[in-house]
Amino acid sequence: MRPPVEPFYAMEISRLAHRLKAEGRSILHMEFGQPSTGAPTGAIEVAHRVLDRDPMGYWDSPDLQAALSGLYKRRYGLVIDPKRFILTCGASPALVAALASNFMPRDKVVTARPGYVAYRNTLKALHLTPVEIPCGPSTHFQLAAKHLEEMEEAPAGVIVASPANPTGSIIAREELSRIAAICREREILLISDEIYHGLSYGEPAETMLAFAPKSYVIGSFSKYFSMVAWRLGWLLVPEGEMERVRAFSANMFLTAPSLSQHAGVAALDSEDELEGHVAVYRRNRELLLEALPKLGLTKFAPPDGAFYIYADVRHLTDDSMAFCKELLIATGIAAAPGIDFDPIDGRYFIRLSFAVSTAEVEEAITRLKTWFASRTD
Template sequence: MPAGLQEPRGLRHGYRSARLRPGQRGRQEGMTFKAARRGAIAPFIVMDVMRDAAARQAAGADVIHLEVGQPSGQAPPKVLDAAARAVRTEPLGYTLALGRDSLRERIARHYHQAYGVSVVPERVCVTTGSSAAFLLAFLAAFEPGDRVAVAAPGYPAYRNILESLGVECVLVPVGPSSRWQITAEVLAGVEGRLDGVVVASPSNPTGSMLSAHEVAELAGWCELHGIRLISDEIYHGITYGRAAATAAGMAAAPHAVVINSFSKYYAMTGWRLGWMVLPEDLARSVECLTQNLYISPPTLSQVAAESVFDCIDELEARVAAYRANRDILVAELPKAGFDRLAPSDGAFYLYADVSEMTNDSREFCARMLAETGVACTPGVDFDPIEGHRTLRFSYAGSAEHMAEAARRLKAWRR
């Protein structure tokens, strides 16, 4: 042992036999250690694509990132100021598991201001990103063996988290006939018992939306049939025509769980903050789960996030930029052969059917990255059934990047 370094305590106290020599496998040759099957879930492929794109960039390649589903740049200045002030003046200890009261109140007020619906602060649970909200909601609502419907294509983490919890994921293929969404009518056609359904409007990866009427109908159907509705509203605010409808505060949906986040419209992705509007019957169990799983969501982010509701002009300017990006790609991508695009009503994604170009979207995206420097995400991330023939472009970046990506893709496909 090098001078100055202390041996681990157990070794100092004579348990030298516990120390393995390099290459030694354990007490008995061939002994295996237990690893849970529920940990063996599918990767989030877009993260792998991001890693490959970053590696090419580090090696000097000029990469355009149409794979990344996050706003660029910093959170609004007011948020940064609030965070800087809090670092200097606040103790920043744990908060209540459900979050700071002032933030929960501010979120409840947001529902009144943005949608004209009444949500009481007691039903708001602040979470570590919406990602933690899914885990909490699924743990609180579903037992192993329950059956939960998710759209294909859809956000992969729903599927992967549910499966890791032993919940059966019922993939519901959606396409143009239901505007790529699970509607009440689509749900009625699903065979077998269902315990829950997860929907996202606007959706990732298609950007398509449910109308207010469809949300109400779906909520009503779920209520009537004892199906727990989980409504992922993370892309609310990023819409290009009609506003998105929330299931929160809906009289027809007293058992629905509504999930939202500061990551997308509010441009606070790395601050890792989201929230839920909980039904009464799950509120206490979610609180106890939070206390035990991670005690409380990040305090600094909670303090800062309160200010973001006062930055609507800046946030709307971002939405206008996304819209301009969308218009560039919608006009230019068909000239490169990407002419079968799902309707991008919101979010910052375009989902393309590339079945005339490939039967292997993963290989196609890898080749596109290698030959053009344009990174995008293969559909297999979102759809285990049809995703080998689709891909997702994200237009969260700059207008210059959209135009340059389109130029490169047109040259590539010529």
């Protein structure tokens, strides 16, 4: 028997979008969670210089580890030993390393539903048991301490994500602290996916490390730093666990790309430019939150951060995949179907990424208005 692999439905939407584009249609790509901007200018300049003079090889950049430690001091006021950062090819291998180095086959790991599709699939691929907890409006579409309290048998681990994908919702500081306390009490290993930190529209997201120093924290250059294709991220490992986890990570992935590590140091020093992107997302979010209710889309998960709107479309469909195809063919707007994030209730939701230009968001709103008007005629 071979392990089943679940499809990534947004890919199918994206393939259709590219086919339509090749046929001459104008397409607005809002299906993937990736900034439409490139890497910061300083990062690109450094990369050019390095390419010209450095043959490069397997490498862990001490400068990047030090610069990440600086980021944690700036953002959260925490002093972190730079050696605790394991540099990875994005958040994805950081998640694999955290899971593989801490759990045994069949161990139960809790995640929120809706949640990032790779959690479920990675857990299954590692022969772990995902336990998806339905999280709706009553808990801000997020895991809460009470979910872990109520479980008869404590799971081996839990993955929290704040801001989350697909919802953008943020877990409040007090709740993070309660989650940390229950995990301590019930000996549940905490993995905190903080890939969307830096992208919040109210209070900034707090790191789980502030409450649970023994948690594993995942970060990446893919989102705030606008460097998704550079495949660079990190796993911040608790004190005393470094050598063990580094051994896992090195066996599975060797090192992160050297060129990206050089560029990453410059990216960490590019806050002005990156805050410019956040200002664009903020404006895009405002425009969508103003326009969508006028089209009858009134129910969303709270989009506190990241760059997504996870909208409830149950009054229009019970098949989000068919709905996304129809939307794409009619308007040229590519969106992700909720079934990517929630195998049960996702059929009632779509996710729109607003990490595009404001002109594209304005165009999307105009097309949606026309489409919705024609549907109600």
